[in-house]
Amino acid sequence: MTLFTIEQLEQIEGYLAQERCQDIQPALEGLVHDMELYIDENCETTNSKQYFSFATQFEHLTYKRVEDDPRELELVPVPFDRAYADYAFCCIQLDDLENAAEMLKKAIRWNPMNCAHRLDLASVMARLGDYEQFLKLTYSVFSRASHASHLVRAYLNFSDYFIACTQYETAAACIKAALRLSPEDMRANNAATKLVVEHQCDPKAQTDELCTSLLEAEGLPEGANVEIVLSALLLADLAGGQGDLKTCQEMAKIAVELVGQKKAMALAQIIKEQGEEQFPDVDEADLIAATGLYASPEASATLEAASRIAADPEKQAEAAARAEVPVSAQQAQVPSKPKSMEELTPEEAEARKARAKEYARLMEQVRKDAKATPHNSPTGHAF
Numbered sequence: 001m002t003l004f005t006i007e008q009l010e011q012i013e014g015y016l017a018q019e020r021c022q023d024i025q026p027a028l029e030g031l032v033h034d035m036e037l038y039i040d041e042n043c044e045t046t047n048s049k050q051y052f053s054f055a056t057q058f059e060h061l062t063y064k065r066v067e068d069d070p071r072e073l074e075l076v077p078v079p080f081d082r083a084y085a086d087y088a089f090c091c092i093q094l095d096d097l098e099n100a101a102e103m104l105k106k107a108i109r110w111n112p113m114n115c116a117h118r119l120d121l122a123s124v125m126a127r128l129g130d131y132e133q134f135l136k137l138t139y140s141v142f143s144r145a146s147h148a149s150h151l152v153r154a155y156l157n158f159s160d161y162f163i164a165c166t167q168y169e170t171a172a173a174c175i176k177a178a179l180r181l182s183p184e185d186m187r188a189n190n191a192a193t194k195l196v197v198e199h200q201c202d203p204k205a206q207t208d209e210l211c212t213s214l215l216e217a218e219g220l221p222e223g224a225n226v227e228i229v230l231s232a233l234l235l236a237d238l239a240g241g242q243g244d245l246k247t248c249q250e251m252a253k254i255a256v257e258l259v260g261q262k263k264a265m266a267l268a269q270i271i272k273e274q275g276e277e278q279f280p281d282v283d284e285a286d287l288i289a290a291t292g293l294y295a296s297p298e299a300s301a302t303l304e305a306a307s308r309i310a311a312d313p314e315k316q317a318e319a320a321a322r323a324e325v326p327v328s329a330q331q332a333q334v335p336s337k338p339k340s341m342e343e344l345t346p347e348e349a350e351a352r353k354a355r356a357k358e359y360a361r362l363m364e365q366v367r368k369d370a371k372a373t374p375h376n377s378p379t380g381h382a383f
Contacts (some may be wrong), residue, residue: 002034003034003035003038003077003078004031004034004035004078004083005078006078006079008031009031009078009079009082009083009086012024012027012028012031012086013086016086016089016090016093019093021089021090021093021094022094024090025090025094028083028086028087028090029087031083031087032083032084032087032103035080035083039051039080043076046071047071048071048072049071049072049074050069050071050072050073051073051074051075051076051110052073052074052075052076052110052111052112053075053076053078053079053080053081053082053110053111054075054111054113055079055081055082055111055114057235058146058231058232058235058251058254059111059113059114059146060073060075061231061234061235062113062144062146062227062228062231063112063113065227065230065231066113066143066144066225066227066228067112076110079110079111080106080107080111081106081107081108081109081110081111081114081117082107084104084106084107084110085103085104085107085116085117085120087103088100088101088103088104088107088124091103092124097124097127097128098128100124101121101124101125101128104117104120104121104124105121107121108121112144113144113146115141115144115145115146115147115150115154116150118137118138118144119137119138119141119150119153119154119157121133121137122134122137122138122157123157125137131161134157134161135158135161138154138157138158139154139220141153141154142154142220142221142225143221143225143227144228145224145225145228145258146228146232146254146258147254147257148181148182148224148257148258149182149185151178151181151223151224151258152178152181152182152185152187153187155174155175155177155178155181155188156174156175156178156187156188156191158171158174158218158220159171159172159174159175159178159191159195162174163195163199168195168199168201169201169210169214170214170215170217170218171195171201172192172195172202172203172206172211173203173206173210173211173214173215174215174220175188175191175192175195175203176203176204176206176211177211177215177220177222177223178191179192179203179204180223181223181224181258191203192204223258223259224258224259226259226267228254228258229254229255229258229259229263229264229267230267230271232251232252232254232255232258233251233252233255233264233267233268233271235247235251236248236249236251236252236255236268237268237271237272239251252264252268255268
């Protein structure tokens with residue numbers, strides 16, 4: 001079975017960019033059909049081996065660290081997840097949300113570290129009325145995100161849900177967390193303004209202490225997963241030692257974008273001083289397999305220079321402005337101007353209490369599921 005080429009996929013994506021979804025749908029269906037025949041013949045999952053379509057060495061390494069998957073990981077020759085995501089985008093534009101959801105689940109299976117797939121599926125599930133999956137998928141982003149824009153979307157998803165539950169201060173805490181990651185992000189700033197106008201609650205005026213306590217009360221993290229940051233800095237260190245300045249800069253930029261220059265440099269110093277001791281879960285063979293690079297004493301000087309380059313705020317703002325969201329998190333929002341408790345009829349008050357109880361149940365289930373099955377997708381489909 002012959003697989004598609006990157007050039008063919010890019011040609012299809014050109015049609016999607018022009019919103020010619022109906023024209024290109026048959027070609028996408030054929031591409032996915034042939035791809036799945038190839039998968040059936042060549043990519044059998046076993047207890048010792050699994051196949052993925054990670055786009056970068058970094059995704060490969062972070063999957064090993066975050067998911068703690070002991071199996072041998074083998075990369076497929078073309079980006080299966082990208083093809084599924086393209087087909088999902090086409091389905092969304094044609095208002096075929098059920099099929100879009102199935103395609104995005106498959107995209108997640110082939111690249112569980114691409115959080116755009118998870119967030120797009122979360123938005124689709126919200127539009128289908130499945131808020132349990134909306135919350136699960138959004139929650140799963142916090143441990144895996146390597147881009148600030150993905151964390152921003154996750155916090156805004158939770159903010160939308162808290163607003164729907166009339167938990168305005170908690171919604172404000174989520175927006176504040178998003179703004180810490182990306183102060184210039186248009187979506188986060190618009191959400192902050194809307195919360196002030198509609199509910200007289202200002203995320204920017206909320207104290208850091210209150211923000212932290214509200215997020216902790218809901219079991220939400222405050223910022224990026226340090227495992228992701230450490231992985232980026234480790235790869236930057238290894239690349240720098242090999243004289244690969246481009247990769248070094250790319251990895252350092254990820255770390256700086258997620259935690260800021262000062263924290264990134266502090267973590268880089270830890271890597272320099274303690275090396276492998278800080279990474280007991282990844283042995284040398286894993287690092288070599290994922291990166292093709294070896295550590296060297298010369299790496300840290302290159303990393304320091306790369307981190308300074310990566311910390312350019314104008315470039316970060318430009319990247320945030322260019323971020324494309326195929327399915328807006330705002331589409332997940334339910335009516336945003338609920339009455340105060342005093343204005344409710346007894347029946348409406350009972351209904352609101354029931355929603356709050358259901359929300360608490362959903363959040364508890366999300367937290368349990370996140371701990372229970374490290375090798376499963378948030379939708380319950382085993383990788």
